[in-house]
Amino acid sequence: MFLFLRAKCFHCSRDLCLIHLTEHTQYIENQSRTFFYSHEKLLNDLHNKLKSLTISSRILEIPFIQLEKWRRDAHQKLDQIAEQKRQEIQEKISEYQIEFTKKTNEQKQKIEILIKNLNDLSRQTQITTKNIKYLEEKIVETKNFLQSITKHSIKISTYSFSVDIRTKFFDSQTPRTSPIIIQSRTTRPESREFVSNGTKHRFDKKRSSSVCLL
Numbered sequence: 026m027f028l029f030l031r032a033k034c035f036h037c038s039r040d041l042c043l044i045h046l047t048e049h050t051q052y053i054e055n056q057s058r059t060f061f062y063s064h065e066k067l068l069n070d071l072h073n074k075l076k077s078l079t080i081s082s083r084i085l086e087i088p089f090i091q092l093e094k095w096r097r098d099a100h101q102k103l104d105q106i107a108e109q110k111r112q113e114i115q116e117k118i119s120e121y122q123i124e125f126t127k128k129t130n131e132q133k134q135k136i137e138i139l140i141k142n143l144n145d146l147s148r149q150t151q152i153t154t155k156n157i158k159y160l161e162e163k164i165v166e167t168k169n170f171l172q173s174i175t176k177h178s179i180k181i182s183t184y185s186f187s188v189d190i191r192t193k194f195f196d197s198q199t200p201r202t203s204p205i206i207i208q209s210r211t212t213r214p215e216s217r218e219f220v221s222n223g224t225k226h227r228f229d230k231k232r233s234s235s236v237c238l239l
Contacts, residue, residue, distance in 0.1 A: 124195045
């Protein structure tokens with residue numbers, strides 16, 4: 026009668042005879058050595074890569090490249106806006122010069138007429154209160170005109186990347202939109218009307234146009 030001894034492998038839970046147990050044990054040991062060797066090599070490789078790792082130039086350089094590009098683009102846009110506004114200011118100065126000459130000539134003609142009327146009145150024996158009042162009113166109008174000229178202005182106000190051109194003189198003007206405005210907004214002019222010699226006149230207290238870069 027033959028007696029076969031058996032043993033249980035704790036690694037794979039298999040029942041094996043003593044002969045096969047030895048072979049199985051060697052197989053398991055070989056597998057373990059292979060596992061440890063391969064994983065040790067993998068960990069060493071990862072460690073070496075971490076030791077040689079450096080910060081990417083993409084992280085170090087690209088933000089500065091992007092910032093420099095933004096700076097160049099912003100300067101170009103600012104130059105465009107400045108040139109556009111320079112042209113607008115020149116246009117407003119030209120408009121004002123034309124209007125200034127027209128209005129002052131009108132006032133000079135009115136004064137000349139008043140001087141003639143005054144000379145005519147001086148030759149009359151009687152001067153009515155109505156005549157005197159009319160002359161005084163016209164003189165006050167002329168004084169007011171001269172005083173209003175001192176308040177005329179073409180100004181700019183700047184904030185952030187915006188430029189406003191504000192005008193304050195004579196008659197209402199038609200707002201203009203420049204072709205290279207990136208973003209624009211126009212302040213609606215405050216206007217009032219007054220009657221002079223039976224004719225209605227419209228007066229713009231302020232008009233502004235602006236551009237924005239951002």
